[in-house]
Amino acid sequence: MFEPLIPPDQIRLLERYEMTCWRTWFMAPGPALIDQLGLRFENLYGAQLAISSKLDHLLFNRVLGLGNEEPVSPAIVDRIIQTYIASGVPRFFMQVSPVAEPKTITGWLKDRGFEMIEPWAKLRRGLGPAREIEFAPRIVQIPASDGHLAKVWGGIVQTAFEYPPETAEWFSELVDLGRWRTYLAYEGDKPVGAAALFVNGEWASFEIGVVLPEAQGRGIHSALIARRIQDAEAAGCKVMTMETSAEKGQGRAQSFRNARRMGFELAYFRENWEWNGAVI
Numbered sequence: 001m002f003e004p005l006i007p008p009d010q011i012r013l014l015e016r017y018e019m020t021c022w023r024t025w026f027m028a029p030g031p032a033l034i035d036q037l038g039l040r041f042e043n044l045y046g047a048q049l050a051i052s053s054k055l056d057h058l059l060f061n062r063v064l065g066l067g068n069e070e071p072v073s074p075a076i077v078d079r080i081i082q083t084y085i086a087s088g089v090p091r092f093f094m095q096v097s098p099v100a101e102p103k104t105i106t107g108w109l110k111d112r113g114f115e116m117i118e119p120w121a122k123l124r125r126g127l128g129p130a131r132e133i134e135f136a137p138r139i140v141q142i143p144a145s146d147g148h149l150a151k152v153w154g155g156i157v158q159t160a161f162e163y164p165p166e167t168a169e170w171f172s173e174l175v176d177l178g179r180w181r182t183y184l185a186y187e188g189d190k191p192v193g194a195a196a197l198f199v200n201g202e203w204a205s206f207e208i209g210v211v212l213p214e215a216q217g218r219g220i221h222s223a224l225i226a227r228r229i230q231d232a233e234a235a236g237c238k239v240m241t242m243e244t245s246a247e248k249g250q251g252r253a254q255s256f257r258n259a260r261r262m263g264f265e266l267a268y269f270r271e272n273w274e275w276n277g278a279v280i
Contacts, residue, residue: 003098004098004099004267004268004269005265005266005267005268006124006267006268008098008099010267011097011098011099011267011268012068012069012099014122014124014241014267015064015065015068015097015099016065016068017200017203017205017241018064018205018241018243019048019064019065020200021198021200021205021207022048022050022064023041023048024177024178024179024180024198025174025177025180025198025207026039026041026050027039027041028170028173028174028177029169029170029173030173033169033170033173036054036166037052037054037055037060037166037167037170038051038052038053038054038055038087038088039051039052040052040053040087042083044076044079044080044083045070045072045076045079046065046066046067046068046069046070046072047063047064047065047066047067047068047072047080048063048064048065049063049080049083049084050062050063050064051083051084051087051089051092052089053087053088053089054166055164055166055167056089056090056091057163057164058091058092058093058274059163060167061084061089061091061092061093062092062093062094062095063080063092063093063094063095064095065097066080066094066095066096066100066105067096067097067099067100067101067102067105068097068099068100070101071101071102072100072101072102072105074108077105077108077109077112078112080094081112081275084275090276090277091274091275091276091277092274092275093114093117093272093273093274093275094109094114094272094273094275095120095270095271095272095273096109096270096271096272096273097268097270097271098268098269098270106271106273109273109275112275113275113276113277114273114274114275115273115274115276116271116272116273116274117272117273117274118245118272119245119269119270119271119272120243120244120245120269120270120272121243121244121245121256121266121268121269121270122241122242122243122266122267122268122269122270123241123242123243123244123256123259123260123264123265123266123267124239124240124241124242124264124265124267125229125239125240125262125263125264125265126238126239126240127233127238128263129229130225130226130229130230130262130263136223137185137186137187137192137193137219137220137223138185138186139183139184139185139186139223139224139227140183140184140186141181141182141183141231142175142182142183142184144175144176145176146175149175149184150172150173150175150176150182151168151169151172152184152191153171153172153174153175153182153184153191153194154167154168154169154170154171154172154173154174154175155168155172156184156191156192156193156194156210156212157171157194157208157210158171159212160194160210160211160212160213161210171208174196179198179199179200180196180197180198180199181196181197181198181199181228181231182194182195182196182197183195183196183197183224183227183228185211185220185223185224187215187218187220192211192212192214192215192220193210193211193212193215193220193221193223193224194208194209194210195207195208195209195210195224195225195227195228196208196209197228197231197232199232199235199237201237202236202237202238202239203237203238203239203240203241204228204232204235204237204239204240204241205240205241205242206225206228206240206241206242206259209221209224209225209242209255211224216254221254221255221258222258222261222262225242225258225259225262226262228240229262229263240264241267242259242264243270244256244259
């Protein structure tokens with residue numbers, strides 16, 4: 001486990017915040033889309049199980065909060081695995097934070113065929129202006145009632161992350177979801193970047209944040225961070241967080257560097273353990 005840089009109580013708080021954010025988005029679609037994507041969200045022994053039985057993609061099949069609020073056991077790990085198997089999911093991953101108990105969790109996961117993949121970094125910042133950026137693209141917050149821009153936004157997120165095509169409609173649902181704000185960045189008249197902000201009292205989560213490949217490397221991602229910092233402070237937020245990978249893959253290492261330049265500090269790493277069909 002990577003050594004965290006903030007106290008355990010603060011880690012637990014940030015983990016609870018993220019679980020709230022993820023739950024509101026995961027079950028945002030209407031009944032038809034929930035059925036089409038096979039979406040379920042279950043609470044089990046303090047953990048949250050996000051399940052999408054129709055999408056073979058790790059992001060949409062993940063376990064959050066395992067062992068954060070109460071210690072787990074091998075039987076609980078097996079119960080979670082069986083839940084995914086029964087849902088027809090071929091692979092999923094468990095996220096293990098630095099405060100997960102007991103510390104023998106990772107050994108149990110290894111014994112059951114889990115493999116550790118790249119960790120995700122949790123970053124946070126407080127109040128204060130963002131670093132000046134050299135390029136300032138036009139950034140528009142999408143009105144909740146604008147169905148056209150909602151589809152454009154969802155399409156950019158799906159395309160930039162190379163997610164399954166049917167997720168574009170799912171992402172577009174965020175535009176009209178309470179506590180969420182969504183943004184488009186333009187080069188001229190062309191939308192080339194998308195980002196989201198989730199506001200929950202004095203805490204804000206910087207979600208998504210993508211730029212189409214042909215527009216990358218021109219400061220658009222940093223500009224989207226700066227706009228959200230400004231809006232989060234205006235909304236009364238005192239703590240802002242972001243999660244990304246510090247390693248290579250889908251531009252996330254660049255996202256990590258951009259966040260650090262814009263005043264975010266590393267708080268801790270969270271391990272990701274993938275299960276891909278091992279027999280228990």
